[in-house]
Amino acid sequence: MLRKFSNYRNFADNVRLGGLTAFTAGMVNVISVIVFFSFTSNVTGHYAILAQEIAKGNWYQGAVVLIWIFLFFAGNFVSNCLVIHNNTPTGRYLAHAVPVFLEMACLMFVGFYLQYFYTESLQETEILVAALLFAMGLQNGLVASISNAKVKTTHLTGLTTDLGIIFSMFTKKEYRNDKALIQKAQLLLTIMLSYMSGGVVSGLLYYRVENATFLVIGLILCVVLLYDFSKLQVTKFVQKRRWQERRLALGGRKT
């Protein structure tokens, strides 16, 4: 999911990455609405709210929303910086894994703070929402960057637009058998369904385990990290074994 970059990624890589990250984005969004009454995985609504607050002259609330949008932007910025400045064969996995680590750290911080320190003040709410928006920015920036913008886990406006276009194309016979289009539709549907089910699961989980829901989100992100780590370990092991076999074969030929 994380170790391949841009056009080297195949359909299955994108489906796995899109599905799992959209699931976590859906979970984060719903839990933030339940706890903080604010969306955190999408910023389209925040832009509308910002304009509304400016028009009403609510400078405090406008400033808060602007800083939230900035943090989502900062998350995307940091993610892509890490990806493009470490695009070497040896450092690629690490560069792609660091934003996920940072995202996990933000989510664990929010969960931990909610559990042990939260006094429900407005200032705390604003800071915790900011942390979640930064985390979602990190995730969205990472998946969009490494998948060549094919996967965007929190951008459901664009996704619904693309789905509408693809399904309208399927009304023509010549496009119905187009493999690339079919795969794109499958990928988008996977992201949409994962985002939805993440939201439902999060809503159900929160009423049972409350703030531990953040731990569950962290565990799903661990799967994203460890899946590729295990693959890399296997590849490393196979390469090492082949190299040893070749060395043995060369040694045998000499003797």
Next chain:
Amino acid sequence: MKLWPIYSFFGLLLFLSIGAITKEQSTETLILGDWKEVSWKYEKVNHDNKIAFDINDYQKEEICKNLIIHEAETWRFSPNKKLEFLENGKIKEDLKWNIKGRGHVLELKHQNSIIEDYQVVDVTRDELIVQFNFDLQIRGIVRMTFKRIPNKQYAQKI
């Protein structure tokens, strides 16, 4: 391409935002004090324009009967997050209040752990407007308006 104008623009926006947050008062601060209920009005309602938008005492009573909406004359928000409903100077009920979201949601937690949410439409030094959704015989949004009771005047009254 010169990047400094873009970075400066973002820097300036951030600086102004931080300035606004430190200078302006948040909803949580503005809401503190005593508020006298002034009016209840339908903000939006599913009807065919035959009903007046002002809510009379009977309708108010009907809405309150089915929802946990408070019919107190005065709402007193204390800094310790305690909200008291007063009628003729006597406390009718006290509960916990919180401001959520970007300062646009007023959450009231009752002692029996029931939670109510109101949308804060506007809060200034003199006026507080909140909305709540109801689904009685007709669906709609009710706008409640409050006027601030200056501290001295309120002390004299009670």
